Ligand SMILES: CSC[C@H]1O[C@H](OP(=O)(O)O)[C@H](O)[C@@H]1O
């Protein structure tokens with residue numbers, strides 16, 4: 001029996017979580033380097049909540065500069081079982097207007113300049129990413145979105161691009177032709193690393209703009225994005241608080257195996273493993289090492 005610990009990664013515009021009781025900023029060290037910031041640890045209705053601002057307070061890190069491995073490692077060290085990412089995203093569909101919350105189901109990873117795995121030479125592992133989000137966690141997020149009267153849609157594919165520049169018109173049309181629904185720069189490799197760390201993951205994509213494809217909306221403009229983010233920050237924070245109040249206090253087994261992803265994933269024989277890497281893996285993979 002494992003007690004639920006809710007992790008929240010706050011994206012652009014979300015640098016704190018008001019409503020956390022007994023909250024304090026805590027430094028957590030990681031063998032994977034420096035995380036984006038200290039974590040804010042507190043309680044909501046008795047539940048332990050661990051918040052990490054993805055870009056750091058003051059928005060210090062660009063998407064390619066975020067140390068995703070350190071971030072997931074410190075969340076794991078804090079006991080996080082279930083992680084909700086709150087992310088600003090562009091819309092690739094007419095019906096997903098700015099202000100809509102999309103509960104993402106799938107990802108296409110087009111990032112190319114990031115460390116994407118905790119594993120590698122000396123300890124090789126392959127986990128499944130067929131179902132990257134945890135449906136049970138999304139159930140909780142959806143119920144919370146409904147209770148908060150948010151405009152939301154469950155399902156959708158998130159295209160992760162490298163950035164930091166926004167897409168060209170041709171790229172925007174290409175991603176639409178692939179059937180993608182939203183576009184952002186951060187949820188990969190975050191979702192992959194959460195899976196390797198056996199943490200259930202869900203993404204709340206807050207639509208801030210129509211990317212560059214929409215004939216009536218023109219190019220993406222950061223001022224317009226910031227305005228939508230400011231208008232929606234309270235909604236996002238209320239949503240997280242509701243999730244924290246409603247999520248079951250005992251972590252329920254994930255139907256797609258997020259919390260047991262490493263069970264048979266490690267290929268390298270124990271005697272062939274690199275002891276330094278094994279030591280670094282202690283928090284994320286200690287259960288199976
Ligand atoms: C502020 S627009 C671009 C920026 O916003 C998104 O970040 P996050 O997912 O952390 O909310 C997007 O991925 C870009 O990093």
Ligand SMILES: Nc1ncnc2[nH]cnc12
Pocket residue numbers: 088089090091161166167183184185208209210211212220225
């Ligand atoms: N159009 C867009 N492309 C990539 N990331 C975004 N974040 C918010 N809007 C975005």
